[in-house]
Amino acid sequence: EAGxxxxxxxxxxxxxxSVAFWCNPISGHATLYWYQQxxxxxxxxxxxxxxxxVVDDSQLPKDRFSAERLKGVDSTLKIQPAKxxxxxxxxxxxxxxxxxxxxxxxxxxxxxxx
Amino acid sequence: xxxxxxxxxxxxxPEGATVAFNCTYxxxxxxxxxxxxxxxxxxxxxxxxVYSSGNEDGRFTAQLxxxxxxxxxxxxxxxxxxxxxxxxxxNSGTSYDKVIFGPGTSLSVIP
Numbered sequence: 198e199a200g201x202x203x204x205x206x207x208x209x210x211x212x213x214x215s216v217a218f219w220c221n222p223i224s225g226h227a228t229l230y231w232y233q234q235x236x237x238x239x240x241x242x243x244x245x246x247x248x249x250x251v252v253d254d255s256q257l258p259k260d261r262f263s264a265e266r267l268k269g270v271d272s273t274l275k276i277q278p279a280k281x282x283x284x285x286x287x288x289x290x291x292x293x294x295x296x297x298x299x300x301x302x303x304x305x306x307x308x309x310x311x
Numbered sequence: 312x313x314x315x316x317x318x319x320x321x322x323x324x325p326e327g328a329t330v331a332f333n334c335t336y337x338x339x340x341x342x343x344x345x346x347x348x349x350x351x352x353x354x355x356x357x358x359x360x361v362y363s364s365g366n367e368d369g370r371f372t373a374q375l376x377x378x379x380x381x382x383x384x385x386x387x388x389x390x391x392x393x394x395x396x397x398x399x400x401x402n403s404g405t406s407y408d409k410v411i412f413g414p415g416t417s418l419s420v421i422p
Contacts, residue, residue, distance in 0.1 A: 230410065239398055239412040240355065252407040288354060299345075300410060302354035
């Protein structure tokens with residue numbers, strides 16, 4: 198079974214620039230998550246999709262972050278404009294559905310904002 | 312109060328030691344509980360689910376106390392390869408089961 202694919206693995210940008218991250222979940226997984234993990238902290242949920250609908254985006258800074266999951270498969274997370282405090286690893290995860298399901302994570306996209 | 316709290320660590324223990332991590336959660340409606348392991352600069356991976364009756368997987372034992380809203384992880388006979396950050400994970404109890412991670416506890420097993 199192929200895992201969760203993410204790209205790019207690393208990105209360095211200057212503040213006020215924009216960046217986009219892509220995630221392709223495990224085939225058949227209905228639920229897709231984007232987490233932000235700042236160094237030394239646990240992952241923080243930014244947005245959760247069930248198929249192509251958003252079920253939770255309460256911690257997504259909507260003035261600068263956006264995410265979509267077209268056709269209920271792969272997903273894109275965008276930051277525009279980036280701030281220094283956005284430097285973090287952006288982790289995508291997927292699961293069969295919500296409930297007592299195991300999350301499988303991608304390797305993450307490491308963002309550095311200068 | 313944060314939704315999931317863990318011992319701040321770090322824990323530095325010698326090989327062969329027994330170490331226990333504690334986690335508390337704030338939402339009494341939570342139904343699913345897990346421990347994930349995260350190696351340095353890697354993604355989190357499931358270590359074990361936590362069941363109401365407690366469960367064991369080799370050297371690892373997880374316990375759940377719903378009344379106290381408390382979860383624990385016990386590692387016996389620590390190995391160098393156990394060095395990692397251990398993340399307590401709880402679902403929110405909402406209809407869509409938001410999955411909430413604790414801040415993690417760092418473990419270093421020393422030769």
